[in-house]
Amino acid sequence: NAGVMQNPRHLVRRRGQEARLRCSPMKGHSHVYWYRQLPEEGLKFMVYLQKENIIDESGMPKERFSAEFPKEGPSILRIQQVVRGDSAAYFCASSKAGGAPYEQYFGPGTRLTVT
Amino acid sequence: QKEVEQNSGPLSVPEGAIASLNCTYSDRGSQSFFWYRQYSGKSPELIMFIYSNGDKEDGRFTAQLNKASQYVSLLIRDSQPSDSATYLCAVDTGGGNKLTFGTGTQLKVEL
Numbered sequence: 108n109a110g111v112m113q114n115p116r117h118l119v120r121r122r123g124q125e126a127r128l129r130c131s132p133m134k135g136h137s138h139v140y141w142y143r144q145l146p147e148e149g150l151k152f153m154v155y156l157q158k159e160n161i162i163d164e165s166g167m168p169k170e171r172f173s174a175e176f177p178k179e180g181p182s183i184l185r186i187q188q189v190v191r192g193d194s195a196a197y198f199c200a201s202s203k204a205g206g207a208p209y210e211q212y213f214g215p216g217t218r219l220t221v222t
Numbered sequence: 223q224k225e226v227e228q229n230s231g232p233l234s235v236p237e238g239a240i241a242s243l244n245c246t247y248s249d250r251g252s253q254s255f256f257w258y259r260q261y262s263g264k265s266p267e268l269i270m271f272i273y274s275n276g277d278k279e280d281g282r283f284t285a286q287l288n289k290a291s292q293y294v295s296l297l298i299r300d301s302q303p304s305d306s307a308t309y310l311c312a313v314d315t316g317g318g319n320k321l322t323f324g325t326g327t328q329l330k331v332e333l
Contacts, residue, residue, distance in 0.1 A: 138319070149325040150266065150310065163319055198265055209314070210256070211321060213265040 109134045111201050111214035112181075119220045126186040126193070128217045132201030139182040140200040140211055141174060150198065156182060157204070189221045226313050228324035236332055241298040243327050245311030248292065254314035255287055255294045256321065259307045266310055270296065301331045 112131040120126050132139050141153040152166040156176040167174065171189075176182040186193055196218050200211040225248045235241045243257075254273045258266035272278045272285040272294065284297040294313075298305055308326040315322045 140319070140321075142321075142323075150312075150321075150323040152320045152322065155319045165320070209254075209319065210268060210271055212268060213258075216265045 111136075111199060111212055113199050113214035113217050115217060116215060117218045117220070119222060120189045121222055122190055123188050126189050126219055128184040128186075128197050128199075128219070129181040130184070130199030130201075130214060131181045132199075133212055135203060136201035136212075137204045138202045138209065139176050140202070141182075141184050142198045142200065142213075144196045144198060144216075146195070153184070186219075189219075191221050194219055194221045226311055226322050226324040228309075228311050228327045230325060231328040232330050233327055234330045234332055235301050237301060237303060239301050241301045241305065241329055241331070243296040243298075243309050243311075243329065245294045245296075245324055246292055247294070247311075247313045247322075249313065249315050249322075250289075250292065252313045252315055255285070256312040256314075257283075257285060257296045258310040258312060258323075259305075260310055260326065261307045269309075298329075301329075303331050303333060305329060306331045 111133050114129050139156045142150045144150045154167050154174045155163040171187045173185045196216045198216045199214045202209040202211045227246050256271045257269045260266045270285040272287045278285045282299045286295045308328050310326045311324040312321040
């Protein structure tokens with residue numbers, strides 16, 4: 108499967124626990140983006156990363172949320188001390204480096220439920 | 223605030239008709255425009271992108287861009303029931319690294 112991969116597909120956490128969402132970009136892609144889709148709302152940009160660098164995190168909540176894209180391995184979106192309002196679908200997208208427009212291809216998403 | 227606006231619908235069209243989906247955006251500096259299709263419970267799927275004024279055709283789909291009017295549209299010819307989905311308009315507002323999405327238009331193609 109050469110597409111964007113995300114895991115887990117479904118994640119249930121109790122309030123106060125940590126959630127870790129993983130994303131492996133499409134083969135040949137080096138740019139990763141995270142988006143959140145709340146119920147009945149549109150997709151909202153969270154963060155844009157390249158290997159070992161956060162390029163734009165203007166959409167990330169100031170607290171509890173962090174993201175990384177290490178030299179080796181998948182990109183990780185980490186949510187500490189989850190609250191019910193964090194329940195949403197989290198999508199990762201990837202694109203090639205160089206040459207706008209940067210066509211972004213989405214993974215299947217992780218559905219996070221906070222109980 | 224940078225915004226992308228779409229009519230939420232639902233837009234109902236009979237099978238075989240042309241579906242016309244519209245989108246307006248507020249940031250005049252936007253350069254690239256994308257249409258995604260999202261089935262219920264699934265992830266967005268890229269259908270088209272356009273960055274020059276005018277029309278761009280790909281199979282049954284045509285994207286139209288008018289930067290002066292800050293308007294982008296998607297036409298679907300010979301609509302099929304399988305086209306029933308939510309169509310998301312996305313605008314590159316970050317110089318190539320950030321997409322701002324509209325809330326989507328729900329399309330229903332009826333037999």
